[in-house]
Amino acid sequence: MSYELTAILMFAGMMGLLLTGQRVFGAIGFIAVVFTLLLWGTGGSEIAFSAAMKLMKWYALLTLPLFIYMGYMLSESGIADDLYKMFHVWFGPVRGGLAIGTIALMVVISAMNGLSVAGMAIGATIALPELLRRGYDKVMVTGVIQAGSSLGILVPPSVVLVLYAMIARQPVGQLWLAGVFPGLLMAGLFILYIAVRCWLQPKLGPALPAEERAMPLSEKLKLLSAGILPFMIFFLMTGLFVMGVTSLVESSAIGAVSATAAAAIRGRLTLKVIHSTVRNTLSVSCMFMWIILAALCFGAVFDGLGAVKAIEGFFIGELGLSPWEILILMQLSYLIMGMFLDDTAMLVIVAPLYVPLVKLLGFDLIWYGVLYTITCQIAYMTPPFGYNLFLMRAMAPPEVSLRDIYRSIIPFVAVMILALIIVMAFPQIALWLPQHIYIR
Structure with missing residues (x-):
């Protein structure tokens, strides 16, 4: 099986699981683990371990x-x-x-x-x-x-x-x-x-x-x-x-x-306020930690497949688009996905592919992060499945x-x-x- 077909199957499998209503981190992490084992066997378990250690060492996450x-x-x-x-x-x-x-x-x-x-x-x-x-x-x-x-x-x-x-x-x-x-x-x-x-x-x-x-x-x-x-x-x-x-x-x-x-x-x-605050904080924080961990695993597999280079070659080589045309297409893809997915799922799915491409095109990644976030805001309010x-x-x-x-x-x-x-x-x-x- 070619790496291109493997990347397509990973993407399709994750989208299918997300559309069934599974939790975001569960769908993304499951696909990452399954394809890691298929591609590299038991040695692929190092990817999840490495991602977890990277997450625990990221001081800003505090x-x-x-x-x-x-x-x-x-x-x-x-x-x-x-x-x-x-x-x-x-x-x-x-x-x-x-x-x-x-x-x-x-x-x-x-x-x-x-x-x-x-x-x-x-x-x-x-x-x-x-x-x-x-x-x-x-x-x-x-x-x-x-x-x-x-x-x-x-x-x-x-x-x-x-x-x-x-x-x-x-x-x-x-x-x-x-x-x-x-x-x-x-x-x-x-x-x-x-x-x-x-x-x-x-x-x-x-x-x-x-x-x-x-x-x-x-x-x-x-x-x-x-x-x-x-x-x-x-x-x-x-x-x-x-x-x-x-x-x-x-x-x-x-x-x-x-x-x-x-x-x-x-x-x-009051004790009621403290209890409610701590419980909500733990719930939301743990959810995001799991999502980040799953995203790191999924991104590592995609990097290993060379999917990023394939995307770059498609946009720049085969289509011959200018940097701004590529950027606009990326934003449009976020708007379309936002009709069906939440911001976290979109970020995990395409950011590992788009971020290297944005850097290659010469755009500032800080500025692009703001563009992505504004597009997410629009997607939050876009039918049929806008989160808001x-x-x-x-x-x-x-x-x-x-x-x-x-x-x-x-x-x-x-x-x-x-x-x-x-x-x-x-x-x-x-x-x-x-x-x-x-x-x-």
């Missing part, structure tokens, strides 16, 4: 459970609820103000968690019922929640960028810094879209009634205190890292400790139908594609910060 812990602690202790009340009062008098405030909340939650699931849970349980009660259009606000929650995989600390860093062998700190301006750009485009649309169609996002706006300035200023602790945590965690005072792992530890201290200061550090679509369906109230959810994402996907094009056209949006900030 940031993963610490940042996840921080996000769940802030969420479970209700500090995120306080933030929404602050945004509710300050943005409420503006048309579409509560939806704009929700996007701002999602940016803050993303900067404290790194997972889109956390933003979706907070948005669907806290913001969505309030927006619907205030007379906001259900289709628009459903899209707002989904689009805002997708920022969690781009704004640092992004867990998806950690996975990309592991596979592409790039510094996590530089990737996180590269995601800052593209994440803010996308959030700004979301806010601009909401503001313009609600200005043109006021019934979609009515302003708060006059009686609710009649709040003394002293009370409004008091509500701002809800944002003091989260922003202090963000400064201690990110600010010290950017200034070169702390390393990446030290920053994640500061974030975890600060979140615990914030919950204690608010009097909410199903999360929203599970969390939304009964009056929000699946048809409403599918309709809601159309304008936001268009905005995200625009953001992707802007970052592709102007790479310095992603690269300026990591190039000008000291990385330890």
